[in-house]
Amino acid sequence: MAGIVSLPRNETGIETVTGILKQSFGERLQTGQSIREQHGHTTTWIENQAPDAVVFPHSTVEVSDIVKVCATHDVPVIPYGTGTSLEGHVNAPAGGICIDLSQMNAVLEVNADDLDCRVQPGVTREDLNTWLRDKGLFFPIDPGANASLGGMASTRASGTNAVRYGTMKDNVLAVEAVMADGRVIRTGTRARKSSAGYDLTRLLVGSEGTLGIITEITLRLQGIPEAISSARCSFPTVDAACRAVTAVIQYGVPVARIELLDTTMVQAVNGYSALGLPETPLLLLEFHGTKTGVEEQAAIFGAIAADQGGSGFEATSTPEERNRLWKARHDAYWAMLQYRPGAKGVATDACVPISKLADCVNAAQERAAELGLVAPIVGHAGDGNFHVTPLVFMDDPEEVAKAQDFVSWLSDLAISVGGTCTGEHGIGQGKQKYLEAELGDATLVMSAIKAALDPANIMNPGKIFAPQE
Numbered sequence: 001m002a003g004i005v006s007l008p009r010n011e012t013g014i015e016t017v018t019g020i021l022k023q024s025f026g027e028r029l030q031t032g033q034s035i036r037e038q039h040g041h042t043t044t045w046i047e048n049q050a051p052d053a054v055v056f057p058h059s060t061v062e063v064s065d066i067v068k069v070c071a072t073h074d075v076p077v078i079p080y081g082t083g084t085s086l087e088g089h090v091n092a093p094a095g096g097i098c099i100d101l102s103q104m105n106a107v108l109e110v111n112a113d114d115l116d117c118r119v120q121p122g123v124t125r126e127d128l129n130t131w132l133r134d135k136g137l138f139f140p141i142d143p144g145a146n147a148s149l150g151g152m153a154s155t156r157a158s159g160t161n162a163v164r165y166g167t168m169k170d171n172v173l174a175v176e177a178v179m180a181d182g183r184v185i186r187t188g189t190r191a192r193k194s195s196a197g198y199d200l201t202r203l204l205v206g207s208e209g210t211l212g213i214i215t216e217i218t219l220r221l222q223g224i225p226e227a228i229s230s231a232r233c234s235f236p237t238v239d240a241a242c243r244a245v246t247a248v249i250q251y252g253v254p255v256a257r258i259e260l261l262d263t264t265m266v267q268a269v270n271g272y273s274a275l276g277l278p279e280t281p282l283l284l285l286e287f288h289g290t291k292t293g294v295e296e297q298a299a300i301f302g303a304i305a306a307d308q309g310g311s312g313f314e315a316t317s318t319p320e321e322r323n324r325l326w327k328a329r330h331d332a333y334w335a336m337l338q339y340r341p342g343a344k345g346v347a348t349d350a351c352v353p354i355s356k357l358a359d360c361v362n363a364a365q366e367r368a369a370e371l372g373l374v375a376p377i378v379g380h381a382g383d384g385n386f387h388v389t390p391l392v393f394m395d396d397p398e399e400v401a402k403a404q405d406f407v408s409w410l411s412d413l414a415i416s417v418g419g420t421c422t423g424e425h426g427i428g429q430g431k432q433k434y435l436e437a438e439l440g441d442a443t444l445v446m447s448a449i450k451a452a453l454d455p456a457n458i459m460n461p462g463k464i465f466a467p468q469e
Contacts, residue, residue, distance in 0.1 A: 004047055004429050005467045007094035013073035014095055018053045020069050021097065028056040039098040040091050041083050043145075045346050045394065045403075046430055049091040051078055051098035058103055060176060060184055060215040067213065068182030070097055076458050079209040081151030082124065084143075086347050087428030089155065089208055093462035099213060101150055107131050108216070115221045116173060116190055121150020121214050137221045140165035143424065144333070150214045156206030158424035160329070163249075163382030164256040164288065165222065167424065169205050176216035177204055180454040190218055203449070208426055209460035211453050225288035228256075229298050230322040231315035232285070233305045234278040238262050238365060238377070241281040242358035244308040245381040249354050253300050257286040258382035259329050262365065265336070265376035269328040272335035277328060278312055283381070284329055286322075332378050336389055340374050343391035346403050350414035351385040351423025360413060364388050367409055371402040385423035412437070432466040 022029050031053045040050035057063045070077045076096030083090060105122035112135050119128060126146045129138050143159040158167040174188030187200040204212055235241040245258055261282045270277055285301060287294040298315040305313055316322060336345050352360050368375035379386030390403040411421035411434040421434040436443050447465055
């Protein structure tokens with residue numbers, strides 16, 4: 001189990017606040033052990049640290065009221081979306097009140113002509129896209145899990161479409177947020193650009209709930225493409241597949257998705273989904289545009305892939321066939337768990353300059369083999385982001401130690417080549433010790449901002465910044 005630090009608890013304040021909120025929220029405040037543990041849940045190996053109570057607000061005003069009470073009594077508040085984050089973001093190391101925003105799930109406004117919308121934070125990406133479908137629009141950020149949009153903004157989420165459409169920081173126009181003293185602020189407008197003061201939108205997007213709680217989001221939307229084509233191609237080595245990715249990006253092919261699966265990962269999805277894919281490294285791609293445009297993009301990729309020894313190139317534009325091709329990627333997590341039954345998947349996250357992708361993926365494979373780890377690799381290869389997932393038996397201390405060594409090694413490797421220890425999962429608790437190595441004195445500026453906006457350190461304490469001994 002990955003070790004984490006507990007923080008001092010304000011027992012009197014927690015008891016007082018829980019009583020006050022119980023009077024205001026009734027059954028919408030829960031203190032049962034199972035629901036508290038659920039809200040300290042993390043989908044990786046970091047130890048669960050449950051809050052003392054979970055409250056379910058329905059409006060920004062109610063979130064503000066909760067924060068004001070907690071601020072008065074110096075009690076931590078931890079925002080919660082769907083619990084799909086991977087680095088301990090929703091843990092409560094000092095106890096406190098979890099604010100579950102899932103019932104704030106309304107699509108407030110869609111401006112189809114302007115390609116934007118306003119949503120509450122509990123709306124999930126799948127729900128939004130279902131709501132938008134008959135308007136010919138979609139929201140492109142796809143982190144895999146059906147995460148809430150508030151959580152995606154808070155962790156600066158990314159995903160399979162990022163190579164073309166960017167990450168959450170590129171697709172959030174403005175947020176409404178409750179700050180540490182309960183004040184409600186709005187950071188921007190629906191305008192596509194602004195030079196009005198500090199970029200508070202970008203400051204709050206990715207702040208992991210440590211500066212404020214996002215209660216409304218204004219998002220950019222995209223028109224559903226006229227044509228969508230998917231393709232797959234197998235390669236003799238991971239190195240060849242990565243070099244094909246680099247060539248595609250450098251050539252300027254506007255791919256919407258380009259995903260890498262290594263041999264172990266292909267073996268896993270074959271076993272899980274009976275796909276019958278060649279058990280060699282695989283690239284999955286998606287092209288968006290006009291019918292002629294996507295055909296041209298697929299043809300260019302096919303030629304590049306052939307130069308790198310690619311084989312079995314297959315492209316299709318029919319929805320059924322596209323879904324079949326992408327099943328390998330969508331089933332990846334569950335396929336990994338079945339590949340080594342009883343093991344926990346420790347999802348890593350590194351992002352490097354595209355020219356360094358092949359070298360880093362090769363090195364990651366070699367390091368995992370040296371440590372004796374079973375570690376499938378998948379990646380949003382088009383932007384240099386890849387995930388190695390050691391499959392670890394958590395009751396084996398030696399194996400856990402090897403996995404911890406690997407995670408540290410991979411973070412150091414990414415930073416050493418000009419990359420980052422986290423392309424999309426965030427810092428939370430799990431990546432704190434790598435932040436200073438990556439950003440140096442910039443972390444002191446971050447700490448100063450945190451201290452200025454949250455002097456009592458009640459906003460999701462113990463995240464991003466390592467606790468001071």
